Amino acid sequence: MNNIDVKRQRSKVAVIGSGFAGMAAASVLASKGADVTVFEKNSMTGGRARTFEHEGFTFDMGPSWYWMPDVYEKFYNLFGKTTSDFYELKKLDPGFAVIFPGDEVWDIPADFDQVCDLFEAVEPGAGSKLRKFIADGEHKYEVGMNKMVYKPGHSITEFFSLSLFRDALNIDLFTSFSKFVRQYFKDPRLLALIEFPVLFLGAMPKDTPALYSLMNFSGLKQGTFYPMGGFGQVAKAFEKIASETGVEIKTSETVGFLEVSGSAIHTLYSNGQPHSVDAVIGSADYEHIERSMLHDQYRSYPASYWESRTFAPSCLLFYLGINKKINRLRHHNLFFDESFELHAEEIYKDKKWPTKPLFYVCCPSRTDDSIAPAGCENLFVLMPIAIGLVDTEEIRNEYFEKLMNRLEHFAQEDIRSHILFKRSYAKEDFIDDYNAYKGNAYGLANTLMQTAIFKPKMKSKKIKNLFYAGQLTVPGPGVPPSIISGRIAATELLKSLNGSL
Template identity: 70%
Template sequence: MSHTLHDHHGGKKAVGVIGAGFAGMAASAILAYQGHQVTVFEKNDTIGGRARTFSDQGFTFDMGPSWYWMPDVYERFFGQFGHSVSDWYQLRQLDPGFAVVFPGGEVMDIPADFEALCARFEEIETGAADKLRRFIADGEFKYETGMHDMVYKPGHSITEFMSLRLFGQALRLQVFSSFSKHARRFFKDPRLLALIEFPVLFLGAMPKDTPALYSLMNYSGLKQGTFYPMGGFGKVADTFRDIARQAGVEFRTAETVEKLETSNGKIHHIHTTSASVAADAIIGSADYRHIEDALLAPADRHYNETYWQSRTFAPSCLLFYLGVNKRIPKLRHHNLFFDQDFGLHAEEIYKDKKWPTAPLFYVCCPSVTDPSVAPEGCENLFILMPIATGLPDPEPIREHYYQILMDRLEKFAGETIRDHIVYRKSYCVSDFKNDYNAYQGNAYGLANTLRQTAVFKPKLRSPKVSNLFFAGQLTVPGPGVPPAIISGSIAAHEVLKYLNN
């Protein structure tokens, strides 16, 4: 779909975009570049949505995304505007890409060199090197096909999705078969399975309920590589903002949208905390349910509460942002702590919906790669523990898990860390609700389950309000930064079709 954007014919229309996350910024840039007058309304003081940053005591923390996978999606997006990634930030490939900590403290580094990784697999399980090559080749096919044809489809109707070519592809892409069964055809060793299944756990569903299509994630992470934008993910968010601004987008931060006023099934005004603005079309890239529930009259809503309660949500998470006044040699940039039972934690997130007994967690230490995010001689830590959505998260519970995670982290590091913490902040379910109006405090949107893929996601275009379109992690194609960018692109092209009619 890399249509370069064409010159715009026809009148200039006013488009309002709600939310300045990646989806909203991507959509706004495309629409403004086509000559429309685009205003982005953002309730928070800063842009970036979940990819906001904050600084304190010399530390700069990325608040959300920290994994840079699928580099071609960013490249393709910038290419539409005659830019490349390197015009804006320096991308560094991480080696090791990440490390996985297994029970007993065994660490497996994932080398940047794919053949070295195959050799590592072979040491763990005889025959696994060839199997990994086959598994990744299959993931690459899914990536090339899925990321270029399927994922850019708006997912309006089953007929579009099932056009014969796509239906054939859907079968080959294993949209309807289970990820865990697929992985188990290749590997037996629980360590290899944990390594292969982790992107699924973090992006939201039990591996058995996730389409095998998502082995395209393994292709990206293990073969394309894991990257880091120097300066942090905030640099990537700033780039989207700057490209949008160059195209003429106006950003209005600290301005909350309070109501979308409709008549005859069409929005004509956006009412915010400080203004009333006329609009020809709207892209809602904030939380989908919040937009329908809080901003539209009941008659204009398509999905009711029963619908949302019946959905499978990707996890929420408990996060800690920590500034440490010494270096921690044992830590890599990305560290996955899989030293407890994967299956149990997954059950507790997706089935029991309770605080975990023995959680898996993730530690990001960007100061390993990037000296700009921490004062000299210090370490910047971001700790993430996936949890079920909707859990109560009072301070004593956060503190309880802080101690559990720090016990395990210190044991791994072989040194004390708690006594060296000079900055600490936690972030959890209620913060996701307050800052992003996230339904039940979800962090990653809707799970990519077999029943919620593509056409089964909430509609990109409102069936009730003709000029209201949606983007972001609750619609197609799903959670993660590249999917959010793609989602904004799809929504923008749907708006252009609507405006040009």
Template identity: 50%
Template sequence: MNTGNLRKRIAVIGAGFSGLSAAAYAAKSGNEVHVFEKHDRPGGRARQFVTDEGYVFDMGPSWYWMPDIIEDFFADFDCKTSDFFSLVSLDPQFEMVFSKEKVSVPENNEEIRKLFENIEPGAARQYDKFMKSAQFKYEVGMKEFVKKPCYSWFEFASLKIAGSTLKLDLLSNFRTYVSGYFTDPKLKSLMEFPVIFLGASPKQIPALYSLMNYGGYVLGTKYPMGGFYQLVLAMKKVAEKQGVHFHFNHDVQKINIEKGKAASLTIDGENYEFDAIIASSDYHHTETLIPKSLRNYDKAYWETRTFAPSCLIYYLGIKGKIPHLKHHTLFFENELDNHIDCIYKNKKWPSKPLFYVCCPSKTDPDVAPEGCENLFLLLPLAPGIYDDEQVREKYLTEMLERIEKHTVETDIISRIDYKKSYCVSDFISDYNAYQGNAYGLSNTLSQTAVLKPKIRNKKITNLFYTGQLTVPGPGVPPSVISGKIVAAEVSKLKIK
């Protein structure tokens, strides 16, 4: 019998962030690693496409937060992000549009303090207190808490984590927590909005996730020149340097089980044998590739989970410039709770939606033809909701009208040079995403750590899962960490 430290032949299903990370770490441990990706390029939800007109669109992530966590990945391979791409700090980091005014969050932390003080007397001091606590949560949460495989609560018994339980505010909800620091509605919105990325109402998210505010506001909002896809390409290069083999346009149809082990993958009618399999693909979809009796979770389990939103996305090329639009803009003229209720309670298209606009051409001239703008519009939606071109167009018109009002521009719609929509049904067809979710499971207390879907199949000893539906959760940095966690677990696996 071979021991766990001998060379294994490992398959990774999917080349998203968690798959790229898992592949790189598994190969670094001396294994033969093959990545199978159904699309023609790596990245998963973070793919990029270029139009005939010359627009370069990142399809998914656009907020480069927690740069130190991403830097840690490259440091593990004796390199750094600057070896692959140039990171710039955005100033302002973003702008938030309210019904009667707008607030721009500056790059400099001292300027953020002044902004808060101008909005609410005494808020600068409260901001300092909030961020001091958030920094502690970040250092324990992102450096210790999220790095556990989460088989058992005993993993969190270390002195640093166990002794920090109260200070981590796991049992407080984020909304109540924020209200303990600020009273002005605008400041509350500024502090609450980052947890939207975690896929639940601020009333349902543990206050632990104030670490997001520190990872964003204090560490700053960055942008990789050339687009977010530069991070994907950089991680692929790191993986290839470790010897990883990539196979694109290879869609896995079945995981074949023999004597309690995943013996091979069926791809385009051919079987490929492996010692272990890491699934970076959608967790629910992955389990449909094995017999029902061997799945970790049944249909009822998935139906009772709280999923993060899906979304309506528009990729727009605009002729001419839009002078008063920032790189990141959040349109919060309407009530956050009304929109959230449409996602989690009523599961319908919102009547008064909030949405987000990214205009990377403000920072990067190479993502649009000269004199033009590149727009990425995102409106969060309930997963599983019905979408068609007619309803997509209805919301596009509303979003563009609100952008026109904000920027004092009256002809953006008539200047559309390129247009592509992406919604619930596309997430399902492209990524096999359960109910078309865009961000994975919500980070509610009942779906945190050990309570998330397990990273290892309970009945198939050499089948592992990674990505946003397992630990540590949704987001780019957590997905990168997820890959590292699962690669470490596979390295312990003993093979015959």
């Protein structure tokens, strides 16, 4: 990337959306000399990683798991920075806790040897098998995150080199994650622990390539981290880099239309005002950009295409400010006290509000005193749900009571009467705030037929100066993939700026 330079006359590039993909793309483009403007419809940058404050509480609205720290570090290094220039990164110990039926609690240690000991205690032989499983995941991480993931996904020819073809055969791209895991472990609790990243961010484990065991390597071997001050500090770091590289950031700017002439966009309309452009990167919702900002003949994919895709979950969220400490909670708490398989079926197959949901509680105030008043807890409660469900206040309240019943049972104390602040967030909010297709929270599921070249194309099929970035194109959902997506989109656009534009 460092060898690519734009033409001497500064090309005007518009980036739609200020999430991680958009800000990464904008910063790379600006660092190479492009005149970049980011258009953000909301009042602050960060996309799903926005924050809000209320009477001493600071709530992260979206991401809370900090895995794959090397991806962040590599991005900062592009600009002569390092992670510690922006925030203190703390490794959590335990990394997270899992709650099983009967109030059985597993604390997942930060030390990998101790994780292996835990597996061995549960299932004889599972400790040594975990070492093999994670070593395999580390190999997939090396290949996937350092080689394949930076491919733009234009064509299968990108993988025609002998080494990449050989790597593709060695990373179980065509093996089911569920089948692969069961070659190593039998105990349902171990299986749930291994499969949860796929459920929360991907698809049914049986429909997900075993390639994604690389996530287990990151979570169990690299560890789980927390940026002190909250995940909003990461969004601020990306905004700072963008500003320092010369990006102009316009918030409260809603892009309404992209005017095309001669197969290229020449004018972008935001808040009704025209802006001349040489190129555009759309890091907002891919389907929304095509449907709402372009005439039919310029769309790469019809409505039927999006209807046929398998999406990762949406979610129901509650942000809670509690006026006391809750002793039994860890920083990350996974409530797997109901059936993993049933909830997965109701997200991906039946597509209905869950009967007996799994859920996740983040209590970052256990680690960070700065995000809640003294003596208080900051809670983030998340329940994965199918996309496109009917979302009403009554349904939200019904599930709030269900989840709080189980949370209070686990905590062995009253919580509801100590709530100082409560805010819910679900499908309709994802649509209102992010124009998310059917209220999706995480983009497209990581099924085999939605991996790499099978994802929506990063380069528009109809418009030569329009590129896409973010969780609906390569490489996929999650913060690290979004960062990488922005880098790839910027690199591909820079190539075109050196060409015919």
